[in-house]
Amino acid sequence: MKQYRILPMAVVGIIVLAIDQLTKYLVATRMELGESIPVLGEFFKITSHRNSGAAWGMFEGRMMFFYIITVFVVIFLAYFYKTEAKNNLLMQLGITLLISGALGNFIDRLLFQEVVDFADVLLITYDFPIFNVADSALTVGVIIMLIEVFITGRGKEEK
Numbered sequence: 001m002k003q004y005r006i007l008p009m010a011v012v013g014i015i016v017l018a019i020d021q022l023t024k025y026l027v028a029t030r031m032e033l034g035e036s037i038p039v040l041g042e043f044f045k046i047t048s049h050r051n052s053g054a055a056w057g058m059f060e061g062r063m064m065f066f067y068i069i070t071v072f073v074v075i076f077l078a079y080f081y082k083t084e085a086k087n088n089l090l091m092q093l094g095i096t097l098l099i100s101g102a103l104g105n106f107i108d109r110l111l112f113q114e115v116v117d118f119a120d121v122l123l124i125t126y127d128f129p130i131f132n133v134a135d136s137a138l139t140v141g142v143i144i145m146l147i148e149v150f151i152t153g154r155g156k157e158e159k
């Protein structure tokens with residue numbers, strides 16, 4: 001048990017998933033589509049948006065594709081957790097974020113055939129796409145996995 005920290009990681013994953021679904025629910029029920037609420041002036045706004053595709057609207061409307069990809073991604077990640085993340089907290093965290101992020105958007109795609117987005121940042125480039133908590137978890141998860149593999153880990157087990 002200690003080596004896989006299943007319980008703590010399950011708690012983290014459920015919290016991320018709950019925050020994702022709650023924020024999407026609030027945006028979808030409390031805001032008009034396209035409505036924008038400035039939080040940090042022009043730099044960060046909450047804008048009610050929908051996307052039936054992946055990042056940057058790729059594969060628009062291809063729900064079956066998304067269902068299949070997500071199921072494979074989650075199964076692969078669970079397998080990878082079992083085989084490669086033993087005694088490796090950083091990798092366990094990265095995988096947990098990836099799974100909860102993928103499930104967050106999966107729920108939206110199943111229920112509405114589109115994803116609710118609301119985080120509108122004017123940070124990187126002007127047309128940086130509007131995203132949500134699930135996307136953030138996926139992106140942080142990808143970054144953690146890259147750090148783990150290329151910087152700290154090379155997949156080695158913690159002493």
Ligand SMILES: CCC[C@@H]1OC(=O)[C@@H](C)C[C@H](C)CCCCC(=O)CCC[C@@H](CC)/C=C\C=C(/COC)CC[C@@H](O)[C@@H](O)C[C@H](O)CNC1=O
Pocket residue numbers: 051053054055056057066069070073101102103105106115116117129130131132134135136138139142
């Ligand atoms: C984040 C992954 C996208 C997420 O993938 C998912 O669901 C998982 C389950 C997997 C997809 C089914 C397939 C992945 C396709 C590859 C891809 O997409 C390359 C991604 C690069 C990425 C680095 C990881 C950069 C940044 C993205 C964005 C900013 O994220 C902070 C833009 C988010 C906005 O376009 C927003 O409208 C998207 C909408 O919410 C639906 N989200 C998805 O499809």
